[in-house]
Amino acid sequence: MKNKGRATIVDTTLRDGEQAAGVAFSRGERSHIAHILAAAGVEELEALVPAMGKEDEEGFTLLLDENPGIRLIAWNRMRRSDADASLRAGARFVHLSVPASDLMLRKKLGWEMPRAISETEYLVAYCRDRGAEVIVGAEDASRSERSFLVDLLGAAADAGAFRVRYADTLGVQDPFAVHEAVGYLIERIGAQVEYHAHNDLGLATANALAAVRAGAAVSVTVGGLGERAGNAALEQVAAALSLQDERETGIDLTRMTELCEVVSSASGRPIAPDRPLVGSAAFAHESGIHVDGLLKDAALYEFVRPECVGRERSIVPGRHSGRSALRHCASALGRTLNPEALDLLLFRVRERWSTGSPSDPWRAFASLLEEEPARAPE
Template identity: 50%
Template sequence: MTALFPPVRLANRPAVLCDTTLRDGEQTAGVAFSLDEKRAIARALDAAGVSELEVGIAAMGWEEVAEIRAIIAELESAEPVVWCRLRMGDLDMAGKTGARRVHFAVPTSDRQLVGKLKVDRAWALQNTAELVYTAVSRGFHVSVGAEDASRTDPAFVAEIARVAQAAGAIRFRLADTLGLLDPFGAHALVSAIVARTVLPIEFHAHDDFGMATANTLAAWHAGASHLSVTVNGLGERAGNAALEEVAAALEAQGVATGIDLHCLSALSSLVALASGRPLPPNKSVVGDMVFSHEAGIHVDAILKNGDTYEDPRSAPARFGRERRLVLGKHSGIAGLRAALAAANLPAGEAVARAILPLLRDFAVREKRPAAPEDLAHLVAMAWHLERLNAEDGE
């Protein structure tokens, strides 16, 4: 079968995930991490194998600088990156953090340049050259990002990349700042810039149309080597590409990310608590119910052979989790009998058939799966109804 987006480079090349939970993730409206939460998140990301962390915006002030220094002290292997606007003052403040990596965000679309900064393309080119050269001269490793790249003339994006490279940048980021791309557009944009620069390409997606993960995968297939993500997809407006989704999807395709998939669930829960954004039960990879099965046809098949509705690439064990067979409105006889037996309750087919309508009524009424104690109650209820029916028959 021919791939929809054939890779432009070797298929076995790895993908480097660059996490921005502590920067773009905290820019989610209403989200604010304490220092202790930031440190715990940084440690968890580091332990999970994330290669690079955007640890904050030093230009926010001296308190932020102090927090960035504290976060950096927690890291054992991940590289910390300080995010900067295209301003000398931002670079000066980044220099106080102890980080040796900085990222400059360059507004590239005419809407951003004129509408936000009241400047032109020449300003962007000149300031990119000056700031990158100055940062490199101060000993920083510098990446440059094209903000709003998806609404920018690709030729100008390529020109920014050329200037950044000449000034000493080590990487170039393409940001779909408003989340306007679909996977075809993301692939086309990355392909166009990969062909015009020797700098490694990073892709930064937003989820305004629910396609951040898909766009990020398309970007990798087009030649992007670095992928920007956040835990749980936190970020401005609808959020960013979710670390857990991107890592799981790439690893399922045989692409090495360096991420320990067993760490994802605990990492996700940590960030959900710190951000005050509870996870939906059906959240991909990390949701509480994503490895649960209820439908009778599915459960019957899984009881016979697990891989009928689970694939080794996405099975719960791959993420350090377990399959759950739950009882509800759509359960069938096979699943119900298995649950009755597991609860040490009568599990004959006649018993199951007597309980099944009671289970369906329970599911509609309670809006949750039936637990073992609920089953015991249903068995007693079925027995009681059977006795009443027998007495009526007499």
């Protein structure tokens, strides 16, 4: 395998993920999620907003105490009071977020561009003077004026920020635009660049991969959990970087299904059956042509091995099943069929499924196996 360099992945499930509408993790749930993320090899977690109040401030301190080996990042607005709350909570890494588009600066804060730069310079230096490492996030960077973005993030780097975040806050870009924009920043900013994707157009994972190829770190959430349509999904980004892009990530992909199930339960957001990699149907096969090939060599119809991400392959009986599939399914139930019985079973399956899919395919299939033998119509 050609080594393209280790990718830096920052998980923000416990901050941006929890900002999804209707989601609120308990302290115990946060601790459990952080523990599994750490066990899966995630080295950086952005968690909570200590400025929200005592619960978040104490919650951040608890996560720090429980995870001494992880880089835990506290998120803040570009306000001294926010930074003070994070510093009181013991944060050694603080993320300072500032709007980067003229629209957000004017409408949200009533600031002109020069003030955004001066506030950033001041607060980065303030946090650095108090021993914290600083990341500056440019909110709505994808809709900002490029010259201003370079000035803003360049000033952050000059003031001591070790990383700057390019946030596609509304998910408006495509992978080509992301690759170009991130590459442009990397050439001009004296700090590591991180890309933060949103999935409003369904492009978050692809955009995150484009950013990594341009040389950036990326932030993700488990299952893509996040505001509106969510963020780039940890499991998809890590798997694509490892299996497709041949990059080291440090992430144990075999923990991804477990991790997604834990976050799904805590968030109350069910995992769609066809969710890539971790959905219950992600490695389910019915089509006769596919199953016949799969039984000969799984690589014919599976690029990702199910066990690689903590799942198992399933072959499901149904209307599109062929003889190989039905023989396999019958064998799974302890039955061996001769060619004539197999032909009859194929007829019966297609007849039964012609009225619609049964709620329990395996139960319906088992009942057909138990029927008295008879010849299929010519």
